[in-house]
Amino acid sequence: MAGIVRDGALAWWGSAGRGGVGHGEPQQPTDDTQYRIGSISKTHTAVAVMRLRDEGALELTDRIGDHLSELAHLPVTIAQLLSHTSGLRAEYAGDWWETTEGLAFDQLVATSLRSEDLLTRPGRRFHYSNVGFAVLGELVSRRRKLPLWSILGEELWTPLGMDRTTPRPVPPAAEGLAVHPHTASVLSEPEHDAVSMAPAGQLWSTIGDLAKWSRLRSGLHPELLGSESLAEMREPVGVSDLPDQPWVTDYGLGLQLWNRAGKRRHGHIGGMPGFWAMIYLDPETGYGVLALANSTYAGMRPAFFEELLTITEASESRAPVAFGPSAESCDPALLELAGTWYWGPLGIPLQRLAEEQARGDARSRGLRVRAERRRNLYGPVRLLRR
Numbered sequence: 001m002a003g004i005v006r007d008g009a010l011a012w013w014g015s016a017g018r019g020g021v022g023h024g025e026p027q028q029p030t031d032d033t034q035y036r037i038g039s040i041s042k043t044h045t046a047v048a049v050m051r052l053r054d055e056g057a058l059e060l061t062d063r064i065g066d067h068l069s070e071l072a073h074l075p076v077t078i079a080q081l082l083s084h085t086s087g088l089r090a091e092y093a094g095d096w097w098e099t100t101e102g103l104a105f106d107q108l109v110a111t112s113l114r115s116e117d118l119l120t121r122p123g124r125r126f127h128y129s130n131v132g133f134a135v136l137g138e139l140v141s142r143r144r145k146l147p148l149w150s151i152l153g154e155e156l157w158t159p160l161g162m163d164r165t166t167p168r169p170v171p172p173a174a175e176g177l178a179v180h181p182h183t184a185s186v187l188s189e190p191e192h193d194a195v196s197m198a199p200a201g202q203l204w205s206t207i208g209d210l211a212k213w214s215r216l217r218s219g220l221h222p223e224l225l226g227s228e229s230l231a232e233m234r235e236p237v238g239v240s241d242l243p244d245q246p247w248v249t250d251y252g253l254g255l256q257l258w259n260r261a262g263k264r265r266h267g268h269i270g271g272m273p274g275f276w277a278m279i280y281l282d283p284e285t286g287y288g289v290l291a292l293a294n295s296t297y298a299g300m301r302p303a304f305f306e307e308l309l310t311i312t313e314a315s316e317s318r319a320p321v322a323f324g325p326s327a328e329s330c331d332p333a334l335l336e337l338a339g340t341w342y343w344g345p346l347g348i349p350l351q352r353l354a355e356e357q358a359r360g361d362a363r364s365r366g367l368r369v370r371a372e373r374r375r376n377l378y379g380p381v382r383l384l385r386r
Helices: 038-054 077-081 105-112 130-144 148-160 207-217 227-233 304-316
Strands: 002-006 009-014 178-179 186-188 249-250 256-260 263-272 275-281 285-292 341-345 344-352 357-360 372-375 379-382
Touching: 002 304, 002 357, 009 186, 009 207, 009 263, 038 077, 038 130, 038 148, 038 186, 038 207, 038 227, 038 263, 038 275, 077 130, 105 130, 207 285, 256 285, 275 304
Parallel strands: none
Antiparallel strands: 002 009, 002 285, 178 186, 249 256, 256 263, 263 275, 275 285, 341 344, 344 357, 372 379
């Protein structure tokens, strides 16, 4: 299945294939058919963590041991867990957790969260860690004193109208399938409760609910996640540095990031035995692409998302917004900042005022300025201060 979202609404969806949906006679999947969304579950866990931070219940710079005493030996911060820069191992020590019955958190601590399980110095580099998100799920549950799924349901899914997102499948649901690598045989993949590892990838959802989730990810529900926290989640933290490959992918706080010829996209890929999923959003245009498939780690090729997004953006015309003066008077202190500022001889125009700061072109992004008038080598100028 694939879908296109426009400003947080599902503008189009389509499906192909008839096999492995539900039980008994195969059915054509619809927008109400559940698929396992794998690591897109991590974006839900991450939002729950950010909401705790916004409430003052924790800081991202806190060591995880400040909140989970059994992990006091790990010099790892909450932000490092969110960005996969903690240095923790990718999977727990044991059989493949995605295909075997889950284990309790104390067992995870004893086998996979010891000091010797750190692969690198925390903060050194990106290393994707499902174990790290298991820890974050436990953190949220302990701070709220409720199971993670109850918290997500009450705080996020119910307000967003996501009544088809669940930790276990609720019919109609697609059957997880795999094609044998050496024959044409189609195999059924197992489904189970991953217990402590569940926050890393257990959720089931539909194309319709993914569109509703994209509304929050697009900043259309500031009452659930503030704009500053959403922007922080989208900031690049951990570069995915692959040998002989350009740096085009990164990770923020619970979000995957892509740089396509200077255009920034965000979202997440999800894969579990029998399933594959993706959310791919453009924060500037409000468009996004969603996809779901019931085949083990096999969906559309990555370029599909960029191609479909580019075609959609080029094909749809948006009515220009008519100019009109602001109904609110501009703060004189902000008005004073408008104009050309200088960093040495380099002129940087600040010509669009927004809330607390004046913003200009790409060279001025991320700068905070204050007004100073003095002479320098280039004469009396207005100086730009970082």
